[in-house]
Amino acid sequence: MTFRQFAFKNVLRNKRLYAAYFLSSLFSVMVFFTFAVFAFHPALGEGAFVQSVSIALMTAEGIIFFFAFFYVLYSMGAFLKTRKNEFGLLIMQGMSPVQLRLMVFLENLLIGFFATIGGIGLGLVFAKLILLIAENVLLIGTELNFYMPVKAMILTFAAFALLFLFISFFTAVLLRSGKLIDLIKSKKQSKGEPKASKWLSLLVVLLIGGGYTAALLVEGMYVAYALVPVVIVVVAGTYFLFTQLSVYIIRRLKEKPAVFWKKTNMLLFSDLSFRMKDNARTFFMVAIVSTVAFSAIGTLYGFKSLLNTAVSEENAYSLTYTISEGNTEAEKQDVNKINEVLADKEIEARREHMVLSYFNIKGQEGPLLIIKISDFNRFAELAGEKPAVVAANGAAAIEYSNETFEAYKSGEELLDTRIPLLSGGSLKPNQVIKTQAMPAARGLVVPDSVFEQLGKPVQSESFYAWMSGDSAKKLIDAGEVLSEELQNGEQPYFFASDFVLYQLNAGYGPTLFVGLFIGMVFFISSGSILYFRLYSDLDDDKEKFRAIARMGLTEQELKKVLNRQIALLFFSPIVVALIHGIVALTALASMFFQPFFIECAYVLLIFTIIQVAYFFIVRYFYVKQIKSAL
Numbered sequence: 131m132t133f134r135q136f137a138f139k140n141v142l143r144n145k146r147l148y149a150a151y152f153l154s155s156l157f158s159v160m161v162f163f164t165f166a167v168f169a170f171h172p173a174l175g176e177g178a179f180v181q182s183v184s185i186a187l188m189t190a191e192g193i194i195f196f197f198a199f200f201y202v203l204y205s206m207g208a209f210l211k212t213r214k215n216e217f218g219l220l221i222m223q224g225m226s227p228v229q230l231r232l233m234v235f236l237e238n239l240l241i242g243f244f245a246t247i248g249g250i251g252l253g254l255v256f257a258k259l260i261l262l263i264a265e266n267v268l269l270i271g272t273e274l275n276f277y278m279p280v281k282a283m284i285l286t287f288a289a290f291a292l293l294f295l296f297i298s299f300f301t302a303v304l305l306r307s308g309k310l311i312d313l314i315k316s317k318k319q320s321k322g323e324p325k326a327s328k329w330l331s332l333l334v335v336l337l338i339g340g341g342y343t344a345a346l347l348v349e350g351m352y353v354a355y356a357l358v359p360v361v362i363v364v365v366a367g368t369y370f371l372f373t374q375l376s377v378y379i380i381r382r383l384k385e386k387p388a389v390f391w392k393k394t395n396m397l398l399f400s401d402l403s404f405r406m407k408d409n410a411r412t413f414f415m416v417a418i419v420s421t422v423a424f425s426a427i428g429t430l431y432g433f434k435s436l437l438n439t440a441v442s443e444e445n446a447y448s449l450t451y452t453i454s455e456g457n458t459e460a461e462k463q464d465v466n467k468i469n470e471v472l473a474d475k476e477i478e479a480r481r482e483h484m485v486l487s488y489f490n491i492k493g494q495e496g497p498l499l500i501i502k503i504s505d506f507n508r509f510a511e512l513a514g515e516k517p518a519v520v521a522a523n524g525a526a527a528i529e530y531s532n533e534t535f536e537a538y539k540s541g542e543e544l545l546d547t548r549i550p551l552l553s554g555g556s557l558k559p560n561q562v563i564k565t566q567a568m569p570a571a572r573g574l575v576v577p578d579s580v581f582e583q584l585g586k587p588v589q590s591e592s593f594y595a596w597m598s599g600d601s602a603k604k605l606i607d608a609g610e611v612l613s614e615e616l617q618n619g620e621q622p623y624f625f626a627s628d629f630v631l632y633q634l635n636a637g638y639g640p641t642l643f644v645g646l647f648i649g650m651v652f653f654i655s656s657g658s659i660l661y662f663r664l665y666s667d668l669d670d671d672k673e674k675f676r677a678i679a680r681m682g683l684t685e686q687e688l689k690k691v692l693n694r695q696i697a698l699l700f701f702s703p704i705v706v707a708l709i710h711g712i713v714a715l716t717a718l719a720s721m722f723f724q725p726f727f728i729e730c731a732y733v734l735l736i737f738t739i740i741q742v743a744y745f746f747i748v749r750y751f752y753v754k755q756i757k758s759a760l
Contacts (some may be wrong), residue, residue: 137236159249166282242294326378337367353721372410417703422651424711446513447595453622455590479598489520499573
């Protein structure tokens with residue numbers, strides 16, 4: 131057997147430990163390759179927008195590659211620790227330090243080579259499906275047909291070949307620095323009972339509690355100012371949470387006989403403080419990385435929802451057209467053009483028209499819109515709202531029923547307005563009408579008879595609205611044509627809700643798509659790190675439970691202890707990350723005065739489901755390994 135064959139068989143013998151490393155590396159390669167397939171796609175070669183998509187995808191490539199480097203580096207460190215006994219045995223059998231370094235170097239290159247080839251292969255298998263998904267998410271207006279991504283394959287292979295080559299050399303340096311000897315001679319767990327400071331444990335409550343309080347109390351732009359100090363405080367608190375507070379709580383529980391001696395709790399608590407202390411840095415890293423993934427995806431999804439809601443609520447009609455009074459010929463041509471395009475696209479739409487009149491009212495900054503009740507009710511009906519009723523000698527203030535922007539709720543401010551009449555008297559609004567039917571955020575509605583006594587307006591605009599129940603695709607096509615022909619500066623002003631919403635989603639799609647994939651890479655890598663830490667204790671657990679089984683430990687009790695042990699390992703950092711993410715997204719919502727509860731719940735629920743599924747899969751194989759040793 132040659133030395134290369136020995137290294138190859140060494141990988142196969144350690145496939146249980148290498149599995150998570152290999153699969154996660156493969157996933158990172160596949161995601162990197164997928165973004166490269168998009169970035170080099172022929173359809174993204176022309177046009178400012180599609181080129182911006184390509185730039186966003188290449189930026190994501192850099193982020194994924196940067197993260198993959200540190201992830202692989204961490205994984206190799208985990209291998210060195212878990213295989214110390216094997217290394218010591220090989221050295222005692224006569225293997226020289228140079229041969230040992232060469233063996234680890236070849237093993238890492240072998241894993242890296244197959245992970246790279248496998249990632250590219252899987253990327254090719256799912257390329258058409260992913261391109262189809264991206265075509266609908268990115269909304270670039272062109273088909274992303276399958277092609278042979280030679281450039282993407284070369285870039286991916288070269289990038290990860292360099293990455294694994296560098297990591298392999300770096301690992302050899304670590305082994306040569308004497309750390310291998312420390313690994314061979316040292317015990318995996320520290321001697322003596324792990325200690326935790328009572329004051330540092332108390333500091334955790336102050337740091338995290340203070341950070342949460344600051345994040346939840348500040349509003350508006352003050353959230354941005356508080357971001358950096360809050361992040362620093364919470365990160366520090368999270369570190370002490372796992373290194374100090376968790377150990378302190380476990381020690382206190384062990385001192386309570388009613389807890390420690392209850393059923394199988396002794397088995398759980400016997401080395402739990404050691405595990406928490408040894409895994410503290412891993413838990414800390416996983417919690418922070420997962421928090422970043424939760425917050426980033428939740429923020430991106432929340433922004434998309436916020437912008438879509440704002441556009442939908444601000445514009446009750448399918449199409450609107452506004453032009454200053456007096457441009458009769460231009461108005462006639464533009465309205466005819468809109469009707470022609472609607473007919474050409476086979477769109478059925480109802481139309482209403484009125485003149486918007488603005489008056490100078492004492493106490494108001496700038497002209498104020500005042501509308502006849504008959505005009506208002508025609509548009510309210512078009513928007514699907516109930517008709518309003520105003521007393522013969524009264525008036526009503528308009529308030530947008532838009533829940534997205536609080537600044538639009540200005541109806542109450544107009545209740546003290548005095549409306550002068552030509553007869554010498556005045557009217558004061560006595561009610562507020564919540565509506566989306568009007569194109570202005572501020573205004574008054576008066577009876578038709580009262581409107582005739584207001585005199586000549588200082589400004590007038592001709593306003594048209596079309597409402598259609600046809601498909602969004604037809605309205606988007608019509609909106610695109612009309613926006614190019616009618617958008618000539620401030621006046622006339624044309625707005626197509628479906629087309630604007632389409633443009634918004636198309637512009638935001640690349641950011642959301644990139645953020646989603648990067649967040650998933652972070653989260654899956656975090657789960658793999660937990661897998662490494664769990665299986666690094668497997669041999670010790672086999673010995674421990676083999677000895678305890680001889681004393682009468684039942685299979686049911688074994689499963690119960692292992693379930694608790696694995697659950698603590700998997701869910702301790704994730705629960706902390708979920709709480710951090712909820713606070714972060716709540717703070718973001720207060721920055722824009724818009725709750726993201728539904729969006730936040732969706733994101734966190736999806737990540738929780740993934741983690742629970744991962745837990746059950748890992749638990750099954752881990753318990754199987756322990757039972758096989760009994």
